[in-house]
Amino acid sequence: MxxxxxxxxxxxxxxxxxxxxxxxxxxxxxxxxxxxxxxxxxxxxxxxxxxxxxxxxxxxxxxxxxxxxxxxxxxxxxxTEWSPSDILQLFELRHVLERHAIETALPLADPDRQLEPIRAALDRMDNAEDALDRDDAHRDFHAAVVTLADNRQLDIALAPILLKLQLPMAKNLREEAHQRDAADGRQRHRAILEALESNRADIVVAALREHGHLDYLGLDTGAAPPADS
CATH class of the missing domain: 1.10.10.10 (Winged helix-like DNA-binding domain superfamily/Winged helix DNA-binding domain)
Structure with missing residues (x-):
């Protein structure tokens, strides 16, 4: 009908x-x-x-x-089972959107207020009771970075990319060999926050690129990691 x-x-x-x-x-x-x-x-x-x-x-x-x-x-x-090529492309897309958001948003007019959602997501990562809570906080952290640009279409474009990336990253974090990397991952997110507090787009973009590069290497996909830019 x-x-x-x-x-x-x-x-x-x-x-x-x-x-x-x-x-x-x-x-x-x-x-x-x-x-x-x-x-x-x-x-x-x-x-x-x-x-x-x-x-x-x-x-x-x-x-x-x-x-x-x-x-x-x-x-x-x-x-869904993502191939190494799929995962690489998703990381590249995340970085493209984050880089555009940062270059659009910075310098921030009111860093203390505007960075509060990012600090809150990092606190949730630190205090997560299980891997699923930590994964959700990780996704919210990256979403909050892009939200700084105040561009609804960017937010909409990023959401499915973060959700798709959560699948291979969650799988990796569940494996005992990678549990020791959780603290390192939180430290790398703190480095992004510290870069944002500098209020300089070039510093933040570099921190985001390094973070994504190490995230990808941590997945042990066997494919080439994202190239530096």
Whole structure:
């Protein structure tokens, strides 16, 4: 059936069911309960979540738009598995948007006030109770950096990139060999904050580039790291 404007209509589903399913699936993916490449068994998830297939499939559709799930023709869905090339390109995109935001925003008119969301995100990283909380704070930190430019379209463009990067980075942080890197990661974010407090765009851009370069190397993808610029 088509709506009056000619756009195919979609059954209206209870938003709460779709949202709850989406949040729980996202947490399961980022916490490692569902791993990259794993097939999603709808019957099992419906039973686990206590919902029917309609809200589950809508949640999966939204997660696919965010890049966390991919649909396979005639084979259902699976958790997205990024290639080294995909991850490299995502880091490059993040840096391009962050660099533009910083070069647009700095010097800041009121650094104490404008940097408060970044300080708050760093505090959350320091005090995170688990890897998922730390990953969310990490994403919010980078989002707050770009928000300094006061450009809504930049914020919208960055959000899916940060979410996609959260998948391989969360996987890495869960591995015991990388747990020792958590403190180092927080220190590198403090270095970005200190660069921002200098109120000089060139210093901040250099700190962001170094941070992204080391993040990528820490993923151990086997591909070449981002080039310095």
């Amino acid at each position: 088509a709506a009056p404007n000619g756009v195919p209509s979609r059954p209206v589903l209870p938003a709460t069911l779709v949202e709850v399913a989406g949040h729980r699936l996202r947490d399961a993916i980022l916490s490692g309960q569902l791993v990259p490449g794993q097939k999603i068994v709808e019957e099992q998830l419906c039973a686990d979540l206590g919902i029917s297939r309609a809200p589950l499939r809508e949640a999966l559709r939204l997660l696919a738009q965010q890049g966390l799930v991919e649909h396979l023709p005639r084979r259902g869905s699976r958790v």
